[in-house]
Amino acid sequence: MKRIVILGAGTAGTMAANQLRKRLERDVQITVVDEDPVHYYQPGFLFIPFGTYSPDKVTKPKARFIPKGVNFVKATITELVPEQQVVRLGDGTELPYDYLIIATGTHPTRSETPGLDSSEYGKTIHDFYSYDGAVALHDAIEKFDGGTLVVNLIELPIKCPVAPLEFAFLADAYFEERGIRDNVTIKYVTPMSSAFTKPVAAKRLGDMFERRGIDIEPDFYVERVDADRRTVVSFDEREVEYDLLVTVPVNKGAAFLGKTGIVDELNHVKVDSKNFQSPDFPSIFAIGDAAALPSSKAGSVAHFAMETFVPNFIEYINGSEMTHEFDGHANCFIETGHDKAMLIDFNYFTEPLPGKYPVPKLGPMSLLEETRRNHWGKLGFKWLYWHMLLPGRRMPVKAEMSMAGKIPVTEPDTSKDNI
C-alpha cells in the first residue's frame, strides 16, 4: 500500500488532499498533519484592521475541509528525515511515507529583525500577516488620530506581495472617510526600487501613490527597528520615523525544514518550478508558499498550480513520466480603497498587462484598472475559497494564463539609468 503524507492543511495542503482523494484508489493511504485546528482565510486579514471584516469571518475548523478517507493528524511536525523517508511529530510519533507533499507555508518571523520583537509590538509596532496581529491592529488603527503611519515590508519574498500596497491604499481611504486624512502622513517603505517589480504595473501603482499623497521610500532595506525612538533604520543608515509602524516581517518556511538540506536560506523548499519535485529527493514535493519558486506566493497561485501538480503527482506515483508543466500563473486583486480594486494577471514569462478578465473584451473584471466590480470580485473570493477552492471543485476560470483579453504595452524601463 502506498503512503502519501501531506504536511500542512492550509490552502495548498487542503486542496491537494481533496483532489488526490477524489482521484486515487482507496488502497493509497493519505495522511495530513497540521498543528492548528483552525483554518484561516488569510486574504481576510487585510480587512480586519479597518473593521470591514470581523475576526469571526475568517476562521473555520480545518477538519471540515478534510475529506473522508483522509487521515487527519493534529500535531506539530518537528523533524523530517528525507534519507529515511520519515516525519517526526511533537509527541514522538514517527510517520513513515512513500511520497511526501510539503505544504507548511511561509510565516512572518519577527525575530529575524532586531527590535521588531520588542515590548512595543502590539502597541506602536504591528503586522497584519497573522490573525492576532490583524486583530490587535484594528484597535490601534481605531485609536490612531494623527501622525506618521509607516507601511513596510522587510524583505522579499513574502506571501501575497501586493498586500502591503493594499494596506497603504486602504489606510488612505479609511483616514479620509474618518475625516482625518490631513493629519496622517502615510509612508511606504520598501526594499524594492518602486511600488512593484514589473514596469507596467509599477508605473500605474506609482501614479496611484502620487495621487493619494502616499510617500514612497524605495530601496530601503530595514536593518533594525529602534522602538524607543520609533524609527526604522536601513542597512545604509537611513532613518524613517513613525508613530505607527505596520510591517511585514521576514517570511520564513517552517523551522523543521531548516535542518533537512532541501531548503534555501529562508527555509523554502527548493523544487523544480514546472512540477514541484525536489531535485534531491524525488519522493518529496513542495506546493504553495512552502516552495522556493519565482512565482508569487499566493492562494491563487497554489490553486492554479493544482491543475498541473495533481495529474503530475499521480503520473509519478504510478511510475509514469510527468507530462504537465506549471506556467507560474498568478491572479491577484489589489484593493485600492473606497470600494474599488484592481486586478493583475501574470505568470513566469508575462508581466501584468491591462485588458479584461477572464473573458476577452467583456471581463467582467478589468486588468490594471480600479473598478467596483473588481472590488466585489475580491470580496466574493471568500465564498469561492471556502466552497469551491478548498473542497477542490472546478472553478470557472482557466488555470493556464492566457494572452487573450490582454493589451500588450511596454513601459520604458527607467531602472537602467540607476543600476
Added chain:
Amino acid sequence: MPVTTIADRPVHVDDEGFMTEYQEWDEDLARTLAGTIGIELTDAHLEVIRFLRSDFEQNGVTPTLRRVSTVGNIPTKTLFDLFPKKPARKMAYVAGLPKPAGCI
C-alpha cells in the same frame, strides 16, 4: 540579445545592460563595468564578486543579499558600503550575472 562593446570587446547584454553570457566575463571587464556605475573595484569588492560567480555556477541563479550574507559570510552592511543603495543589482551587474529576480 543585443551585443555591446565593453573594454574593446563584444559582450552580450540584456536590455538593461546585464551580461548574459557567463563565460564572457573576466576581472578586467568587471573593472570597466564597475567604473560605469561609479565604483572602483577593491579586493573587498572582488571577494563579493567571486562568491556571486561561484554560487551562480553551482545553482544557476543570482544569489540574493540574504544568501551572500548567510552562505557567503559577507555582512549585508558591508554589501551596502561596497555597492551603495542597490547592492543586489550592482553586484550582479559587475559580476556579469543576470539581474536578480524580482520577487513578484
